[in-house]
Amino acid sequence: MIPYFACILLVLIGLYAVVTKRNIVRIIIGFSLVEYAINLFFALVGFKREGIPPIITELGQSRSNFVDPLPQALVLTAIVIGLATTALMLALAMRIYEKYRTFDITEIRRLRG
Amino acid sequence: MDARFVPLFVIIPLASAFLIPLFAKLWQRSADLIANAVGAVLAGLSVYGALSLFTGSQVLVYRLGGWHPSLGITLAYDHLTALVVLAVNIVGLCALLFAVRYLDHYTGRWKFYALFMLILVGLNGVSVTGDMFNLFVFTEIAAVSSYALVAFGTDFDELEAGFKYMVIGEIGGAAILLAIALLYAKASTLNMAVVSQVMAGFGRTPLFWLIVAMFLVGFAIKMAMVPFHAWLPDAHPSAPAPVSALLSGVFIKVLGVYAMSRVMFNVFGLSRANAAGFFNLLIGFGVLSIVAGGLLAYAQKDYKRLLAYSSISQIGYILIGLGIGNYWGIVGALFHILAHALGKGLLFLTAGSVEHATGTRDLDRLSGLEKRMPATAWSYLLGSLSLAGVPPFAGFFSKFFIIVGALSADMYWLAILAALFSTVTLGYLVKVANRAFFARRDREPTAAREAPAVMVVAMLGLLVLTIVLGVGFKPVVDRLVGPAANVLLQGLGYAQGILGM
Structure with a gap:
C-alpha cells in the first residue's frame, strides 16, 4: 500500500505548489509533478510482484503471473497528452513574460470582477 | 440502422484539422472554405444521425476494429448522444460562418480554423465514445485546443486568462485521470458498458464514493x-467571439454536464432512488451557481463578461434539473442544453458583431446601436428573451x-427559486440591451455599421432555430429529448443496449 500513498503524497505536493507559488514556472513544475504522480499511480495499478511480460513463448506456460499491459499503454498516452499541455503552458509563460516582463502572478492581474 | 456513420464525427474534423x-x-482563403464545408457536413451528419434514431432503434453501436466491447473501444450513438452532437455541430457551423469575417482583424487565420476543428473533434468524440479512457483523451484534445484559442489574441488579457484557464482546467483533467486509474484498479476494464456491469456487483464502499467524488471534481471544473x-x-x-460562442454554448455542457451525467447515471447507476445524497448535492451546487452567477452578472460592465457569468447561472439550471432526477426534471435539463446552446451562442455572436463594429465591449462606452445595427440588436433582444424564459421561445x-x-x-x-431567478436573468440581459442597443438620452449613439452579411446570416440562423425549437417543442420532446432523458433514467440498462443483450 505504501507506494500508492506515496503517489498521492506526490500529487498533494504538486497541488501545493500550484496553489501557493507565485512564480509561473514553479506553478508549471508543480503541475508536472501532479501529472507524473498520477501516471506513476496508473502504472502501479498494473504492477505485479515477480510478474513477467504478457508474451506467450511456449505452450503450457503459466499465465497467472502475466503483468497487465493495458495501464502501461494508457500511461504512454497520458504522457503524450502531458507533453502537449506542458509545452503549451511553457509557450504561454514565454508570451506572458514578453508582455508583462515578469513571472510573478500577483503582478499579472488585470482581469477581475 | 447502420452505425457506420458514427466514427465520421471524429474522422472528418480530425482530417480537416x-x-x-x-x-x-x-x-490563404482555402481555410475558410474547408472549415465551413466541414461545419456544414458535420451539421448535416448530426441531423441525419438524429433522424436515423427515429426509426425505432434505441442505440447504434460501432465497434472500432471489430473487437468485442470488453477488449476494444466501442462508439455508441443513442438519443442522448444525438442531442448533444446536434447542439455541438449546429453551434459549430454558425460560429464558423461568423468567423469568416470576424477574423479580419486577426492574423493566423488557418491556425484558428485548425484549432477550432480540433475542439470539434474533442466534443464529438466525448459525445460518441463508449470508453472511459477514450473519454479522457477526447476531453484533453478539446481542452488543450481551447486553451490555445482563449489565448489566441496574445494580448495582456488573453494571455492571463489563457494561463489561468489552463492551470485550473488541467487540474480538472488530472482529477478525471486519477478517477479513471482508480476505476481501472477496481473494475479491470475501461469499456463503459462492461464497467457498469462490474460496478453493479460491488457495494457502495468508500472507494466507490471516492471515485465518484474524483469524477465529480473533474467534471465540475x-x-x-x-x-x-x-x-x-x-x-x-477573452476568446475570439466564435470561440466564446462554442465554449459557452456547448463546450462546458459536453465536457461537464454530458460527460458527468453519462458516467454517473449510466456507468455508476446512480439514481434519485438509490443515491439521494448525491442528487441533493447536485441541487445544492445548482442553486449556488444560479444565485452567484446571476447576481455577479448584474454587476458586470463588460458585454461578454456579463454573458459569461450568465452561463454559470444557466449551468445551475441544468444541474438542478438533473438533481431533481425525475423524468420532467431531466427533460428540462436536456432541453436547456439545446436552448442554452442556441441562445448563448447567439448572444456571444452579437457580442462579437458589436466588438467588430465598434472595437469595444465596455457597456459604458456603447449606446444607441439599434439604429445602426438593427439585425444585431434584434437578434440580441429575441435571444435574450429566449434565455430568460419568455414564451414562446425555447428557453421558456x-x-x-x-x-x-x-x-x-x-x-x-x-x-x-427557478421562477424567481429567471426574472433576474431577464434583468441582466435587458441591462445590455438598454445600455448598448437602445438610445440613452445623455449620450450620442456610438458610430458603427451593421455587421457583414455572413455574420448576420450566422446570427439569424441561430435565432430562427431558437424560435423553431420553442414553437415546435412538442415533436422535439417526444422524439429526441424524452428518449434522451429515458437513456439517463434507465441507468445500468445502458449496458444491455451496448453489449447487444
Missing part, C-alpha cells in the same frame, strides 16, 4: 459550477419543464 494548414500554404467557476469569467470573454419550455419536475417531486422552494 490536418488539411487546413496544408492547403492554407497554397491559398470543466462545467464551471460554483465554486469551481473562477476561470470561466476570464476565459470566455426548458425552465417550465424543470419547474414541473420540481413540483412533481414536491420541491416547491426549488420551483419558486
Whole structure:
C-alpha cells in the first residue's frame, strides 16, 4: 500500500505548489509533478510482484503471473497528452513574460470582477 | 440502422484539422472554405444521425476494429448522444460562418480554423465514445485546443486568462485521470458498458464514493459550477467571439454536464432512488451557481463578461434539473442544453458583431446601436428573451419543464427559486440591451455599421432555430429529448443496449 500513498503524497505536493507559488514556472513544475504522480499511480495499478511480460513463448506456460499491459499503454498516452499541455503552458509563460516582463502572478492581474 | 456513420464525427474534423494548414500554404482563403464545408457536413451528419434514431432503434453501436466491447473501444450513438452532437455541430457551423469575417482583424487565420476543428473533434468524440479512457483523451484534445484559442489574441488579457484557464482546467483533467486509474484498479476494464456491469456487483464502499467524488471534481471544473467557476469569467470573454460562442454554448455542457451525467447515471447507476445524497448535492451546487452567477452578472460592465457569468447561472439550471432526477426534471435539463446552446451562442455572436463594429465591449462606452445595427440588436433582444424564459421561445419550455419536475417531486422552494431567478436573468440581459442597443438620452449613439452579411446570416440562423425549437417543442420532446432523458433514467440498462443483450 505504501507506494500508492506515496503517489498521492506526490500529487498533494504538486497541488501545493500550484496553489501557493507565485512564480509561473514553479506553478508549471508543480503541475508536472501532479501529472507524473498520477501516471506513476496508473502504472502501479498494473504492477505485479515477480510478474513477467504478457508474451506467450511456449505452450503450457503459466499465465497467472502475466503483468497487465493495458495501464502501461494508457500511461504512454497520458504522457503524450502531458507533453502537449506542458509545452503549451511553457509557450504561454514565454508570451506572458514578453508582455508583462515578469513571472510573478500577483503582478499579472488585470482581469477581475 | 447502420452505425457506420458514427466514427465520421471524429474522422472528418480530425482530417480537416490536418488539411487546413496544408492547403492554407497554397491559398490563404482555402481555410475558410474547408472549415465551413466541414461545419456544414458535420451539421448535416448530426441531423441525419438524429433522424436515423427515429426509426425505432434505441442505440447504434460501432465497434472500432471489430473487437468485442470488453477488449476494444466501442462508439455508441443513442438519443442522448444525438442531442448533444446536434447542439455541438449546429453551434459549430454558425460560429464558423461568423468567423469568416470576424477574423479580419486577426492574423493566423488557418491556425484558428485548425484549432477550432480540433475542439470539434474533442466534443464529438466525448459525445460518441463508449470508453472511459477514450473519454479522457477526447476531453484533453478539446481542452488543450481551447486553451490555445482563449489565448489566441496574445494580448495582456488573453494571455492571463489563457494561463489561468489552463492551470485550473488541467487540474480538472488530472482529477478525471486519477478517477479513471482508480476505476481501472477496481473494475479491470475501461469499456463503459462492461464497467457498469462490474460496478453493479460491488457495494457502495468508500472507494466507490471516492471515485465518484474524483469524477465529480473533474467534471465540475470543466462545467464551471460554483465554486469551481473562477476561470470561466476570464476565459470566455477573452476568446475570439466564435470561440466564446462554442465554449459557452456547448463546450462546458459536453465536457461537464454530458460527460458527468453519462458516467454517473449510466456507468455508476446512480439514481434519485438509490443515491439521494448525491442528487441533493447536485441541487445544492445548482442553486449556488444560479444565485452567484446571476447576481455577479448584474454587476458586470463588460458585454461578454456579463454573458459569461450568465452561463454559470444557466449551468445551475441544468444541474438542478438533473438533481431533481425525475423524468420532467431531466427533460428540462436536456432541453436547456439545446436552448442554452442556441441562445448563448447567439448572444456571444452579437457580442462579437458589436466588438467588430465598434472595437469595444465596455457597456459604458456603447449606446444607441439599434439604429445602426438593427439585425444585431434584434437578434440580441429575441435571444435574450429566449434565455430568460419568455414564451414562446425555447428557453421558456426548458425552465417550465424543470419547474414541473420540481413540483412533481414536491420541491416547491426549488420551483419558486427557478421562477424567481429567471426574472433576474431577464434583468441582466435587458441591462445590455438598454445600455448598448437602445438610445440613452445623455449620450450620442456610438458610430458603427451593421455587421457583414455572413455574420448576420450566422446570427439569424441561430435565432430562427431558437424560435423553431420553442414553437415546435412538442415533436422535439417526444422524439429526441424524452428518449434522451429515458437513456439517463434507465441507468445500468445502458449496458444491455451496448453489449447487444
